[in-house]
Amino acid sequence: MIVFEKPKALTDAPLHYCPGCTHGIIHRLVAEAIDELGIEGITVGVAPVGCSVMAYDYFACDMVEAAHGRAPAVATGLKRCMPENIIFTYQGDGDLASIGMAETVHAATRNENITIIFVNNAIYGMTGGQMAPTSLPGQVTQTSPYGRDVTVAGYPIRVSEMLSTLEGPEYIERVAVNNVKNVRNAKKAILKAFKNQVEGKGFSLIEVVSTCPTNWGMTPSQALEWVDTNMIPYYPLGVYKDKTAAAAEAAKEE
Amino acid sequence: MLTQILIAGFGGQGVLFAGKFIAYKGLFEGKEVSWLPSYGPEMRGGTANCSVILSDDPVGSPIVSNPDVLMAMNLPSLDKYEDACVPGAKLFIDSTLIERKVVRGDVDAYYIPATKLANDAGIPTLANMIMVGKMIRESGCITFDDMEEALKKVVSAKRANLLEVNLKALKTGYDYEG
Amino acid sequence: MAEKVLMKGNEAIAEAAIKAGCRHYFGYPITPQTEIAAYMAKRMPKIGGTFLQAESEVAAINMVYGVAGAGFRVMTSSSSPGVSLKQEGISYIAGADLPALIVNVQRGGPGLGGIQPSQSDYFQATKGGGHGDYHLIVLAPASVQEMADLTGKAFDLADKYRCPTMLLADGTLGQMMEPVEIPDVEVTPVEKPWAVNGTKGKRAHNIVNSLYLKPDQLEKTNFERFEKYKQIEENEVMYESFMMEDAEYCVVAFGIAARISKNAVVAARKNGIKVGLIRPITLWPFPTEVIAKAAEQVKGFVSVELSMGQMIEDVRLASGCKKPVLLCNRAGGMIMSPEEVLAKIDELAAL
Numbered sequence: 048m049i050v051f052e053k054p055k056a057l058t059d060a061p062l063h064y065c066p067g068c069t070h071g072i073i074h075r076l077v078a079e080a081i082d083e084l085g086i087e088g089i090t091v092g093v094a095p096v097g098c099s100v101m102a103y104d105y106f107a108c109d110m111v112e113a114a115h116g117r118a119p120a121v122a123t124g125l126k127r128c129m130p131e132n133i134i135f136t137y138q139g140d141g142d143l144a145s146i147g148m149a150e151t152v153h154a155a156t157r158n159e160n161i162t163i164i165f166v167n168n169a170i171y172g173m174t175g176g177q178m179a180p181t182s183l184p185g186q187v188t189q190t191s192p193y194g195r196d197v198t199v200a201g202y203p204i205r206v207s208e209m210l211s212t213l214e215g216p217e218y219i220e221r222v223a224v225n226n227v228k229n230v231r232n233a234k235k236a237i238l239k240a241f242k243n244q245v246e247g248k249g250f251s252l253i254e255v256v257s258t259c260p261t262n263w264g265m266t267p268s269q270a271l272e273w274v275d276t277n278m279i280p281y282y283p284l285g286v287y288k289d290k291t292a293a294a295a296e297a298a299k300e301e
Numbered sequence: 302m303l304t305q306i307l308i309a310g311f312g313g314q315g316v317l318f319a320g321k322f323i324a325y326k327g328l329f330e331g332k333e334v335s336w337l338p339s340y341g342p343e344m345r346g347g348t349a350n351c352s353v354i355l356s357d358d359p360v361g362s363p364i365v366s367n368p369d370v371l372m373a374m375n376l377p378s379l380d381k382y383e384d385a386c387v388p389g390a391k392l393f394i395d396s397t398l399i400e401r402k403v404v405r406g407d408v409d410a411y412y413i414p415a416t417k418l419a420n421d422a423g424i425p426t427l428a429n430m431i432m433v434g435k436m437i438r439e440s441g442c443i444t445f446d447d448m449e450e451a452l453k454k455v456v457s458a459k460r461a462n463l464l465e466v467n468l469k470a471l472k473t474g475y476d477y478e479g
Numbered sequence: 480m481a482e483k484v485l486m487k488g489n490e491a492i493a494e495a496a497i498k499a500g501c502r503h504y505f506g507y508p509i510t511p512q513t514e515i516a517a518y519m520a521k522r523m524p525k526i527g528g529t530f531l532q533a534e535s536e537v538a539a540i541n542m543v544y545g546v547a548g549a550g551f552r553v554m555t556s557s558s559s560p561g562v563s564l565k566q567e568g569i570s571y572i573a574g575a576d577l578p579a580l581i582v583n584v585q586r587g588g589p590g591l592g593g594i595q596p597s598q599s600d601y602f603q604a605t606k607g608g609g610h611g612d613y614h615l616i617v618l619a620p621a622s623v624q625e626m627a628d629l630t631g632k633a634f635d636l637a638d639k640y641r642c643p644t645m646l647l648a649d650g651t652l653g654q655m656m657e658p659v660e661i662p663d664v665e666v667t668p669v670e671k672p673w674a675v676n677g678t679k680g681k682r683a684h685n686i687v688n689s690l691y692l693k694p695d696q697l698e699k700t701n702f703e704r705f706e707k708y709k710q711i712e713e714n715e716v717m718y719e720s721f722m723m724e725d726a727e728y729c730v731v732a733f734g735i736a737a738r739i740s741k742n743a744v745v746a747a748r749k750n751g752i753k754v755g756l757i758r759p760i761t762l763w764p765f766p767t768e769v770i771a772k773a774a775e776q777v778k779g780f781v782s783v784e785l786s787m788g789q790m791i792e793d794v795r796l797a798s799g800c801k802k803p804v805l806l807c808n809r810a811g812g813m814i815m816s817p818e819e820v821l822a823k824i825d826e827l828a829a830l
Contacts (some may be wrong), residue, residue, distance in 0.1 A: 058684075087678065087680070088677050088678050088679040088680040088681075089677040089679070090677065091549070091675045091676070091677060093545075100690065101690075103686045103688060104686075106684070107678075107684055108677070108678060108684055109675035109676065109677055109678055109684050109685045109686070110675065110684060110685075110686045110687070110688075111544075111545065111548050111675055111686070111687040111688070112575075112686070112687065112688040112689065112690050113541065113544070113571075114541060114544075114567055114568060114571050117537065117538070117541035117544075117568070120533065120537075120538040120539075120541035120542050120544075120545070121541050121542070121544055121545035121548075122545065123531070123538075123542050123545065124503070124505065124541070124542035124543060124544065124545025124546040124547075124548075124549070124553070125545040125546070125548065125549055125675070127503065127529040127531065127542070127546065128502075128503050128529065128545075128546045128549050128551045128553070129549055129676060129677075132676065132677050149534050149535055149537075149538065150534065150537075150538050150541070152534075153533075153534035153538065321485065321656065324485055324656060325485055328483065328485060328658050333658075334485070334657065334658060335655055335656070335657050336485065336655060336656040336657070337651065337654065337655040337656075338654055338655075340510070340511055340594070340650070340654050360657070360738075361738050361739065361741045361742035361745075361817070362735075362738050362739040362742050362816075362817055363651065363655050363657075363735075363738070364651070364739075364814055364816075366816055454484075454485070
């Protein structure tokens with residue numbers, strides 16, 4: 048009896064992430080979804096610039112390394128020329144919500160039939176802990192040493208809420224991976240985001256509230272707790288947009 | 302033989318269309334041709350012009366700075382280009398819209414009330430082709446044969462009546478004595 | 480044989496690209512090249528291709544990067560300010576060794592500049608343009624026919640050497656109409672075993688990438704890429720030589736400036752000055768040897784450019800500064816007349 052197995056869609060390359068970082072969990076959830084749908088052979092992933100820049104070494108499917116923020120544009124190109132393939136991007140908050148916001152919004156509004164895994168840990172990890180577009184008000188980072196001052200740096204962006212105002216996207220959900228229950232929900236959401244693409248439904252984005260123990264200056268367990276006490280209150284979990292479910296609901300009411 | 306033609310007027314007077322027709326006609330007569338429009342905001346109501354070159358040899362610069370033939374569809378165009386014409390150039394003036402005469406004595410000027418003729422003939426948008434008709438007659442840079450062949454290249458195939466009215470305009474200009 | 484039709488240079492590029500098997504176009508409107516996008520918007524949906532108006536030039540070039548990575552012929556087009564925006568993506572395409580075509584129908588600069596023709600992106604096009612050590616193969620058409628012919632050539636070269644190519648035109652060539660013939664060509668599919676189109680469970684995963692965190696590895700890729708560039712320099716130089724057999728003076732010009740210069744050369748010959756023209760068709764690789772040889776023959780050069788003098792540096796380098804090189808230039812969207820070139824030839828002859 049096999050009780051634990053590495054998903055096939057992950058390579059054997061050892062992950063370079065810091066101890067306690069939740070990227071490993073999210074990588075695994077993505078890989079499990081690919082395995083369960085049996086789509087590894089037709090999947091092309093797009094890695095971002097940020098901590099997950101080397102995700103191309105970890106996923107066993109074909110991979111492209113994109114310029115900072117441009118993953119949704121690269122994915123658009125891939126999907127347009129290979130509509131039968133499954134295309135996903137894996138991006139952090141700086142990549143997706145700062146330098147790549149235009150690409151994100153426009154891929155969403157076109158309802159580009161791609162899957163985006165958006166890892167929000169409210170900080171720039173790879174460059175050593177600078178303020179992100181999603182850093183919380185008052186959050187101390189290397190570039191907000193006195194805490195994020197919203198009168199200077201503006202407010203954090205709630206990406207899922209914002210994108211849900213668009214007509215285009217099919218599915219948008221925010222999940223977290225800081226406890227078993229949340230991980231299970233995240234798994235379901237990610238699987239659905241890939242399934243939507245297989246079924247041709249369109250743009251699906253899963254925002255995964257994540258941690259950065261190293262740059263938050265916490266132990267891994269403190270970081271998981273901080274997600275509950277600080278992140279989730281600002282970034283509530285849940286489904287923000289589900290066009291198919293909404294249409295079914297509307298049909299029922301009629 | 303090399304003919305450098307400059308057609309100038311307001312945007313909307315069909316300056317570019319007239320040039321394209323001349324270029325196609327030249328092409329069908331076996332000449333080397335080029336057509337170069339002014340581009341940019343002029344297209345929307347300002348002044349527009351286009352350079353057309355008909356030549357026996359490959360065309361070098363497609364820009365006509367010193368025309369052998371000037372077709373002026375409005376006063377600013379005549380003001381701007383009269384001095385640039387080569388000595389002996391032929392100037393075609395829409396005299397409905399341009400009241401003044403050509404000042405230079407070393408060029409041939411032809412005054413055609415093209416806009417009025419077009420209105421009278423019930424083809425008010427085709428003063429440009431009336432001018433072309435006259436220009437063909439006086440310059441001889443292209444012949445008046447097989448006009449339809451070239452016209453078919455520039456008018457929409459979906460609107461066959463356009464062929465007819467353009468021919469009418471060309472003929473009106475060609476036959477105009479003045 | 481296809482019928483000769485009058486076409487704008489921009490339209491000729493678009494049609495030739497389609498004939499060359501390009502089925503994916505991404506762009507953003509900017510004068511004076513928008514006809515390319517408009518043509519693609521009309522044609523691509525009818526032939527099962529992709530036309531997508533991207534949200535920005537930056538997005539457009541990254542869409543190109545994606546399609547190129549998947550192994551399909553793909554292009555984008557823009558004009559100077561838009562091409563500046565694309566430089567990031569072009570550097571990545573070069574760094575990942577992907578074939579793609581970028582068209583620059585130049586206008587005056589710097590900054591927003593103007594919309595009239597210019598050649599002032601010569602440095603940007605021929606010296607890399609974006610960050611890092613790389614080259615594009617840069618082709619400079621001088622007629623509407625060449626706009627078409629060199630588009631097909633650019634796709635072939637891109638596939639042959641796995642590198643981005645650029646068609647460097649200008650507003651005049653983009654906007655002018657000339658008779659053009661765009662024959663159907665047999666497109667031989669090129670094997671692209673490196674493409675990311677799904678492993679299908681039959682091979683290890685492919686990675687399209689320009690990131691090498693270990694400097695020794697990054698150095699190695701750079702040296703290997705420059706070995707490839709050496710091959711290109713040896714095999715792919717294109718130029719036109721006009722009245723050079725007995726020339727005592729040499730005009731060097733490309734694109735629209737070369738056409739104007741041809742008129743001047745003919746006029747100067749009539750005046751008894753033995754002058755010829757060398758027209759680089761590949762700006763990179765530059766016809767260095769050809770200019771070097773001419774430097775043995777002629778008493779001097781005139782570099783004719785629609786810029787403040789960019790190609791002149793390559794002419795000086797190639798000629799080893801053995802002979803004087805004068806500059807005949809206009810900038811900002813102004814175009815010199817053949818008379819201005821003629822005056823410069825006279826000036827050179829009087830030295």
